[in-house]
Amino acid sequence: MIKARIIRPFQQSQRIMKCLALFDVDGTLIESMEFDADCYVEAVRQVLGVEQVDTEWSHYHDVTDAGILAEIYRMNFRREIGRVPAREVKESFVRIVKSRLKSENIKLKPLRGAGEALRALKQSDRWVVALATGGWRESAEVKLRNAGLAAGDLPIFSANDSISRPGILKIAVQAMGKSERTKRFSKVVYVGDGVWDVWAAREMKIAFLGVGAGTKKLLREGADQVIRDYSDLKKFLQALRAGTVPT
Numbered sequence: 001m002i003k004a005r006i007i008r009p010f011q012q013s014q015r016i017m018k019c020l021a022l023f024d025v026d027g028t029l030i031e032s033m034e035f036d037a038d039c040y041v042e043a044v045r046q047v048l049g050v051e052q053v054d055t056e057w058s059h060y061h062d063v064t065d066a067g068i069l070a071e072i073y074r075m076n077f078r079r080e081i082g083r084v085p086a087r088e089v090k091e092s093f094v095r096i097v098k099s100r101l102k103s104e105n106i107k108l109k110p111l112r113g114a115g116e117a118l119r120a121l122k123q124s125d126r127w128v129v130a131l132a133t134g135g136w137r138e139s140a141e142v143k144l145r146n147a148g149l150a151a152g153d154l155p156i157f158s159a160n161d162s163i164s165r166p167g168i169l170k171i172a173v174q175a176m177g178k179s180e181r182t183k184r185f186s187k188v189v190y191v192g193d194g195v196w197d198v199w200a201a202r203e204m205k206i207a208f209l210g211v212g213a214g215t216k217k218l219l220r221e222g223a224d225q226v227i228r229d230y231s232d233l234k235k236f237l238q239a240l241r242a243g244t245v246p247t
Contacts, residue, residue, distance in 0.1 A: 017186040018128050021121055021240060022157075022172055025133040025140045027193035028211050029118075030147045031109045036135070039100060040065065043093035047085065050076050063196035064134035064168065065090070066159040094138045101146050108147040111211065113230030115149055120233060122154075128180055130155040132172045132190065134165050155179070165200040173206070189243045195221045198246045207243040222246035 027033045041053045050072060054060075060068045069089055073081035100106060121127040133140050137158040157172035173188055190201040193212035198221040201208035210218035210226035218226050223246055225239040 016125055018180060018182065019126055019187040019189070020128045020130070020173065020176055020185040022130055022132040022169060022188065022190045023118075024190070024192040024194070024197055025131060025144065026135060028191055028197075029110060029114045029131075029149060030143055031111060032143055032147075033193075035100075035106065035108065036097075036139075036143070039096045039139075040068075040093055042096050043089050044069070044072060046096075047089045047092050048073065048076070058195050062164045063194065064159040064163060064165055065093070065136045065139075066163045067134075067165075070163060090136055090138075094136070094142065097139050097142055101142070106146070108143055110147045110149050111229040113233060113236070116233055117230035117236050118149065118154070120237070128176055128185070130157060130172055130176055132157045132168050134159055134168065134196070136160055165196060166203045169200055169204045169206065173204075187241075189240055191240070193218075198223050202246040205245050208246050209239055209243040 023029055026036050037055045041055065044050050044053055053072060057063045057068065060071050062068070062071070066086070069086060070081050073079075073085070101108075118129065121129045131140065131154050133156065135158060137156050137160045140156060140158060155172075155176065157168050157175065159168070161171045162168045169190060173185075177183065177185065188206040189209055190197060190204075190206055191209045191211055192198070192201070193210065193214065195217055198208055198210070198218055202222060208223050208225070210223040211229065213228070215226035215228065225243040227236055227239050230236045
């Protein structure tokens with residue numbers, strides 16, 4: 001006698017395939033690009049004695065604090081930068097950032113809705129969030145605290161981890177995957193404001209969402225989703241989900 005087989009309804013795995021959102025900091029979460037550039041140039045001048053620094057960051061090969069410094073040093077001294085001068089410039093930069101914020105009573109402004117956007121993603125069952133900045137971690141932490149962004153508990157990947165922005169993104173994706181015990185995320189999106197952010201996302205073959213005042217440049221570089229800020233939370237979340245790898 002053949003026993004009837006009970007066919008059970010398909011049961012979806014309780015484990016949700018998560019998405020990863022990686023945020024740049026300067027210009028993406030905080031309106032700090034001009035302030036950051038002024039402090040960086042001053043640190044290079046004080047430590048290296050270099051008076052002329054090109055602050056059009058897209059002219060550099062590796063648009064990170066460490067990468068820009070390495071190129072400035074090569075152009076001016078015709079050799080690779082050593083650990084000591086690199087450390088001295090970094091330490092000087094962090095001191096200058098802290099000093100100016102305090103002595104000039106500067107309060108950096110988050111982009112509109114940035115705090116709410118981060119909180120919404122952190123509370124989501126679908127999204128995992130981390131910061132992936134081309135700046136050094138120590139200065140990023142100072143600026144985030146000054147701006148009052150609730151990002152202190154987010155992992156930060158930075159120029160401390162790699163000289164290149166794609167390198168930072170690669171390390172971030174791998175580390176967050178390990179943290180979440182997953183070999184792959186269903187989607188990875190890099191949220192940034194610079195053309196170098198688009199380039200990095202394209203090289204890493206991850207989706208991109210452009211944010212900030214220069215969205216026309218980002219569209220020309222291949223981004224297909226851009227927003228001015230995070231003030232419309234629904235629009236931000238829709239754009240985050242819709243973002244694709246830059247063409």
